[in-house]
Amino acid sequence: MNQDRKKKHHLDSSFQLKIGESTVLEALKRFCRAIVEVFGERYLRTPNANDVARLFQVGEQRGFPGMLGSVDCMHWKWRNCPTGWGGQYSGRSRSPSIILEVVADYDLWIWHAYFGLPGSNNDINVLESSYLFANLAAGTAPSANYVIKGKSYNMGYYLADVIYPKWVTLVQSIHDPRGPKKQYFAKKQEACRKDVERAFGVLQSKFAIIAGHARLWRKEILHDIMTSCIIMHNMIIEDERDINAPIEERSEVQDVGVEMMNDGGIEQFLARHKKIKDKDAHFELRNALIDHLWDEYTNSEN
Template structure:
């Protein structure tokens, strides 16, 4: 018997010594030997199993959530025929139509295996994609903690946070190319058709920045991310049109920067300087222009691609121009307001710790904001949102460009920053608006 014990536990010196010492202490009967050896083996096996434990923490409460019943409850509430809660209530609570919600569920499930329902180690089926997306969107819409959804989606707090991170990343991966694209030639023509009757031919949208307060900013970064308001923030630069579609989203720079610093790091004019932007030509007050522009507030530089208001304006034409420009420029402010109203998470303080997760959250919210606008667009014409890949000039490629292309790049940059064209365009728009509206 002693040899058997030694061979069986030859990988644990402490336990071997324990059995050997006991064996040599005294002579015992065969029955005593058997029961004492069995007790020692049981105790040793318990210690060894405890050391190798990788499951739930001992002593932690185990909750049998019945995820199957939770999924059936969600289906009965919103997706049965008929559902308990109407489509109007669904739109109010999820910020989107039921059809769009189901499209997102199907798309992220097909993209990421994490959302597919699979059995766990004991054969029990986990949560469905419907439950995970339900919880993630409710977190975005109401800025609620993950554990507050447990009673509905039957998912623990840690798993819900994990599902939330997978969701925002999947939304960006699947829908960014379609709903966060630069304007195509068709988009540009449509923007011209919208903005010309408003008195701004050639306008591509309105530009501004929004700050998102970062509650859980690491202490070592607080100085870098503070400056605009009380506490650290991160900046979203955006361009929006009249229908509140966000055409450009650039997020993640620290809140200590201002709009000019953000613009200098922004890829807003990348397609223009690389020569891949759609061609644009328009007339204002008898003068021809070949480069679109954005309405901006006074902090932006006096570039040919920005049209700003006139501070302390005097004279009827100037006063009228400033009034119209400031009114139309509110498009981007309204877009920020609607974005924050739809997704309360980007209105309240950010509670995640890493910048990558915050970037995915903000970008996913912008994408779903555009998806909702597209889904609810009150138009009979279907627009083709797909576009072929176009060349984008990256910084590391500048030195590898041939000389004629580099000269063209520098020429376009000079045209963008031309203050003379900026002032001429502003004056032409002033005369155009006065002739269009002010002289009535």
């Protein structure tokens, strides 16, 4: 019997695949680069008109008409950060890290991913550097029309933490809500905003390589690794998505043309950029959402 066990062990060990460390790393780099090149256009696209319509419908069902998802950042600790960059990439944790900014929706699909800023930056610095609102400022984003309390709006928004700036495209919670209306709004906003936090958790649980410390030296390789993990995450979401969910898809949409940057183009770009950062419009939108949530989901009065 012992001889049989030894024979079986010998046969099992003979089929083990032995690869050198350098070969494994090279295979990893080529695999990630191939994933990005082949599938990036589909699984890292910005929302088109049909996507916006779907997101708006789900957002309205959850009490937030015009919501496109939730935005937040996470830090990927960089163990092999070059010594000369240590101070630049070290934040409050005093450990070098690289920041990932994402937008996730209700089923954890990641629509936007911006990776690469040093960990010493905060969420506001990352937002200012990223291209999240580039299409909107350029006038090439799909139309986004919705109504709250009888007033029409034409720019979608993302739910965000209180650290984010007060822009019309970002709806924050209320740090210290006073009164039942604001308390109810804060509760609903924070519940929906957990979508992006759940997306981070699911992403790290699926791919151990980004759950631990980054162990490579070159940032462009780390970028490919992170991007390929996000692409494969979206592939899994697509495969597991309930295709029978009661969400209406728009079969006919109008293409959005790209505006040329002519004499008036620069002025229009600056005007749209200023509109995105309109603080008064931010508070107006948030107050409208506070009233909408209270009127639609409670039977109480002021």
